[in-house]
Amino acid sequence: xxxxxxxxxxxxxxxxxxxxxxxxxxxxxxxxxxxxxxxxxxxxxxxxxxxxxxxxxxxxxxxxxxxxxxxxxxxxxxxxxxxxxxxxxxxxxxxxxxxxxxx
Numbered sequence: 001x002x003x004x005x006x007x008x009x010x011x012x013x014x015x016x017x018x019x020x021x022x023x024x025x026x027x028x029x030x031x032x033x034x035x036x037x038x039x040x041x042x043x044x045x046x047x048x049x050x051x052x053x054x055x056x057x058x059x060x061x062x063x064x065x066x067x068x069x070x071x072x073x074x075x076x077x078x079x080x081x082x083x084x085x086x087x088x089x090x091x092x093x094x095x096x097x098x099x100x101x102x103x
Contacts, residue, residue, distance in 0.1 A: 018063040018072035018099065023087060026073060029066040031097040038098065045101045046085060049077040052103055060103040064093055072100075 049060035053076030062085075063072040075087045084092040 018070035020072050020074070023073045023075040023091070024089075026071075026087070026091050026093065029068060029071060031094050032065045032067055033094075033096045034065045034099050037096065039095045042095070042098055042101050045103070046077070046080045046095075049101060049103050050080050050085075053077045058103060060101060062087075062093065062101050063099040064097040065099055066097070070099055 045060075049062075052058035052060065057076065059074050059076050061072060061074050062077070063070055065071075073087070077085055077087060079086045080095075083095050085095060086092055
């Protein structure tokens with residue numbers, strides 16, 4: 001089990017160190033709502049991550065809350081629509097579960 005402290009030292013990362021998991025394992029987890037709703041705060045980063053993924057094939061680090069605790073992945077963001085972000089394989093991650101995002 002490896003843990004990653006996301007990303008720059010901040011309140012959320014200090015409170016919720018996230019376990020880095022392979023992106024292929026995301027469907028195996030049940031999402032939970034993050035302790036703080038930070039969707040508006042992440043709006044710019046989400047669309048920046050989507051642009052990086054689609055135009056430059058760059059990856060982003062995404063931390064989210066699950067029933068098994070905070071998890072993190074490194075992946076390209078394909079799209080952000082409605083209440084979800086989509087990664088490879090059509091996997092959807094609820095925006096309400098986001099703890100942090102960085103690239």
